[in-house]
Amino acid sequence: MRKPFLASLAIVLALSACGSIRESRMNPWNWFGSSTEKTSTPSLAPKGGYAAALADNRSVIAQITSLEIRKTSAGAIVEVTGLPPTQGWWDVALIAENDGRPVNGEIHYTMVGYPPSAESAEAHRAGTVGSRQITAAAYIDNFKLADVRRVTVTGASNSRSASR
Numbered sequence: 001m002r003k004p005f006l007a008s009l010a011i012v013l014a015l016s017a018c019g020s021i022r023e024s025r026m027n028p029w030n031w032f033g034s035s036t037e038k039t040s041t042p043s044l045a046p047k048g049g050y051a052a053a054l055a056d057n058r059s060v061i062a063q064i065t066s067l068e069i070r071k072t073s074a075g076a077i078v079e080v081t082g083l084p085p086t087q088g089w090w091d092v093a094l095i096a097e098n099d100g101r102p103v104n105g106e107i108h109y110t111m112v113g114y115p116p117s118a119e120s121a122e123a124h125r126a127g128t129v130g131s132r133q134i135t136a137a138a139y140i141d142n143f144k145l146a147d148v149r150r151v152t153v154t155g156a157s158n159s160r161s162a163s164r
Contacts, residue, residue: 058091058112060156065133067153067160075141080153080160082111082134088122089113094138094153105149111136 061082070077080094092113100107113134116122126132140148152161 056095056112058093058095058114060154061089061092061111061113061134062156064111064153064155064158064160067151067162069151069162075139075145078109078138078140078151078153080109080111080136082113082136082155083129083132084113084115084134085126085132086116086123087125087127087132088116088120089132089134090116092134092136094136096138100140100144102144102147105147107140107144107148107151109138109151109153111153111155 062085063083064080065083066081068079070079078094082092090113092111094109095112097108097110113136140151148164150161150163152159
C-alpha cells in the first residue's frame with residue numbers, strides 16, 4: 001500500500017513543479033514564442049510587373065525558307081522552316097497576330113526566336129545553310145480553319161503564304 005502512495009505523491013509533485021517552471025525549456029508549451037504580425041506581405045508579382053514578364057523579346061527570324069500546311073482530323077498544322085543568320089537560335093515559335101483569329105480570311109504569323117548569347121561561339125559561326133535551319137509549328141483547329149483561306153508567315157526579309 002505504501003508503493004502506490006509514493007507513486008501518486010511523486011506524480012503530484014512532478015505536475016506541480018511544471019507550473020512553477022513556466023519559463024523553463026523543459027515545458028513543451030514554452031518551446032515557441034507567441035506569434036507576431038508582419039505588416040508587409042511579399043508580392044508574387046514578377047519584377048517589373050506583369051506587362052514586363054509577358055513581353056516577348058524574341059527576334060524575328062531572318063528568312064522564311066518553307067511553309068507547309070498539313071491537314072489533320074481536328075484542324076491543320078502549320079510547319080515553317082526559317083534561316084537565321086547564325087547557328088544557336090533557340091525557343092523558336094510562330095506568333096499569331098490578332099490572337100490567332102483570321103482577318104479577311106487570312107491568319108498571319110511571325111516566326112521569332114532567341115539568338116545565341118553574343119559571347120558564345122554560335123553567335124559568330126554562320127555554318128552551312130542546313131546547319132542553321134530551324135523549324136516551328138502552330139496548330140489551327142477546325143473552328144478557326146473554317147474562316148481561313150490563306151496562311152501567311154513573315155520573317156525579317158521575306159514572307160511566305162499558302163492558300164486553299
